[in-house]
Ligand code: ADP
């Protein structure tokens with residue numbers, strides 16, 4: 044035998060393929076998904092029609108050589124055909140005992156867009172006649188022959204389908220028959236002749252009578268289809284490499300259309316939409332090939348096959364169970380039964396919904412088919428995300444489409460389904476939601492920070508401008524509001540209070556349905572179902588496994604004193620109701636409670652303003668004393684909700700002018716009053732305006748805020764700390780276990796902490812003495828200024844915990860102001876590849892991440908027990924969570940809605956880095 048490459052593998056030569064490639068993944072790459080599946084089934088003793096695979100390497104060599112078969116390939120294909128003849132006892136091209144084959148494409152990844160399958164290769168005038176005699180069924184034989192001429196014509200020769208369909212329809216009309224089943228042997232004979240004529244007329248040559256020509260041309264057509272436009276487009280969209288190539292599978296034909304003891308079908312070994320452990324699929328008796336999917340005849344449910352063909356069905360069930368055990372995955376199979384004998388034609392891992400993914404993973408672990416760790420890894424964070432958002436009923440959505448109610452499409456930036464009445468500004472949206480209890484969809488060209496109240500009140504958000512990093516997208520994701528942005532075909536007229544797509548007008552108050560998962564907007568209402576976590580028992584089980592895994596000591600390898608369990612998941616929550624939601628979603632701590640929200644409550648804001656405008660410390664303290672009880676009761680609610688778990692409360696952070704009316708508003712009011720000659724209250728307004736002006740800063744983000752403000756005006760944080768500790772003490776007396784942690788924001792130098800922290804600790808101790816209770820507490824800081832990160836070793840002398848405020852840390856590290864960046868240039872940066880991703884969504888590991896890594900290491904050299912967390916928006920992003928695992932964080936904290944996603948991501952991180960020692964220099 045000539046030395047040289049092996050281009051062709053019989054289905055029973057899978058071991059050689061394994062030896063050559065060295066891995067199963069390699070076999071899949073060499074033989075394609077379909078070919079490797081057929082070979083693997085053959086090895087397992089599953090009945091597969093004999094055949095062989097021409098490798099992807101042959102395809103690549105063919106294309107590289109300018110469409111020439113590589114040396115030896117065709118000879119090997121002919122030799123493999125000989126072997127197939129031996130295995131079947133039939134002969135290719137022989138009229139007496141003809142071997143017919145199918146030619147099927149199959150790349151490593153299942154890929155629409157490549158060449159369709161050609162069945163019945165090997166048929167010609169003589170074989171069709173022989174086959175008719177052999178089977179005693181002339182009708183069957185000529186039906187098979189005309190199918191070959193048609194498929195070969197369309198798929199291999201590229202003749203448009205209608206060239207075959209029209210003459211067939213004409214023929215049927217002429218004969219007065221409606222369905223194919225009424226056509227006789229003579230009819231199919233006549234139609235075959237017509238089809239052959241179609242080939243001649245379109246190609247200028249006859250349909251190839253030589254079966255070897257048919258085989259060669261079909262093989263070439265599969266190779267060429269790898270570079271077909273549809274296939275290239277699909278690979279671009281799906282991110283599949285262009286150099287993989289496709290394999291060609293030549294499979295002995297088996298016939299499901301040889302009478303009523305024959306049939307064909309497709310099935311999943313479990314229900315792909317619910318995950319239920321029961322066969323799911325369809326079949327047809329007396330049918331061939333793709334009749335089942337083509338929908339020409341009404342299919343039967345797979346379980347009925349047990350009644351029609353009990354023996355074959357029994358074997359089929361056994362095989363399916365065996366395939367599942369072998370692949371340890373739900374399988375999607377194709378089969379054909381020829382005169383009672385079952386043949387398997389394909390197996391692959393089945394696609395499934397998020398719901399099914401979770402159920403199947405949990406069930407298979409419970410069945411001991413896979414480990415719990417496998418189960419955790421099989422579910423993606425996106426699956427969990429999908430499951431927690433309300434969804435449209437699939438049938439109802441299709442129905443709406445059929446009715447022409449699909450209105451617009453845009454970028455699907457925040458998943459979930461929302462149905463509501465349209466309002467075009469934040470105030471109206473909020474009012475309609477709160478006062479009129481309407482379900483509201485807020486529609487804007489784009490959103491800004493002062494639209495947030497409307498966005499939060501809305502069930503869904505739609506914008507006509509902006510992309511995945513726009514304000515609307517970011518806010519919507521953070522708060523779990525379904526959202527579509529950049530629906531550019533929608534023209535919004537804010538004055539007319541309506542929007543238009545072509546001539547379809549939607550006026551304020553009319554209903555639309557928004558699918559943020561897919562990015563589709565529908566007119567009218569589509570029913571949704573809101574999944575609750577408590578009802579999703581499989582997901583709860585899986586998340587429990589994830590938590591248990593993360594809680595295993597030693598799952599993380601780390602230096603002495605560092606956490607050796609996985610990440611904990613905490614939540615950012617400002618109010619007791621958020622804290623309760625966070626708990627119900629599985630958070631085991633509050634990583635960030637922003638106290639200033641509490642200052643904005645309508646009955647408190649005037650007191651806050653009085654406090655800010657106070658001219659002396661006594662007046663200020665008086666106002667603060669009025670605020671103290673309400674702050675205290677806020678914290679009591681929080682501690683109660685988080686009984687036994689840590690609660691990090693951040694002291695006041697924003698600049699004070701945020702609590703005052705804006706300069707423009709005041710100026711306008713003052714001018715109006717002057718013009719109208721109103722004097723009552725004018726002096727007060729003018730004074731307020733003067734104060735606001737005096738507090739003006741040209742860059743407030745970098746101005747008097749955070750710890751700087753507390754040093755300038757310690758009374759506020761002194762009150763806050765008193766409120767925190769009084770609340771904690773009160774709750775302790777009520778048998779609630781409290782773990783308060785006081786967080787000082789915006790530290791840049793340890794001296795700031797040296798100045799403020801002891802004063803606050805003193806208050807904490809004093810309160811505990813007054814109330815005669817003790818409990819554990821911590822004082823710590825946010826790390827959100829690069830200087831703090833760089834001097835972490837010093838900062839940790841005072842700080843007992845660090846919490847990475849990665850929103851600010853990202854702004855300051857890049858020197859970007861987030862609002863400006865996202866509005867002006869970030870989209871371009873991402874499009875141009877200057878930044879790989881929006882760094883406000885996925886942590887910039889090389890820059891910001893490096894600072895974090897350094898802080899943890901340096902901080903823990905000073906204080907090895909330093910507790911480290913993250914409370915920026917990144918805390919809910921899977922890639923950022925993994926990074927936090929590798930630098931040795933104790934926990935990540937994110938919005939309550941993302942807690943389940945973060946729990947799964949934390950477990951994925953632990954599994955991915957199992958055995959890897961963290962804190963090694965990267
Ligand atoms: P796809 O990748 O589109 O599923 P396949 O190569 O699996 O294409 O072929 C489509 C259908 O053709 C199969 O489901 C099967 O019913 C039929 N088929 C393919 N090869 C054979 C064969 N050798 N015998 C009988 N039917 C076949």
Ligand code: MG
Nearest residue numbers: 158159160333
């Ligand atoms: Mg197909």
Ligand code: MG
Nearest residue numbers: 077377388389
């Ligand atoms: Mg198939």
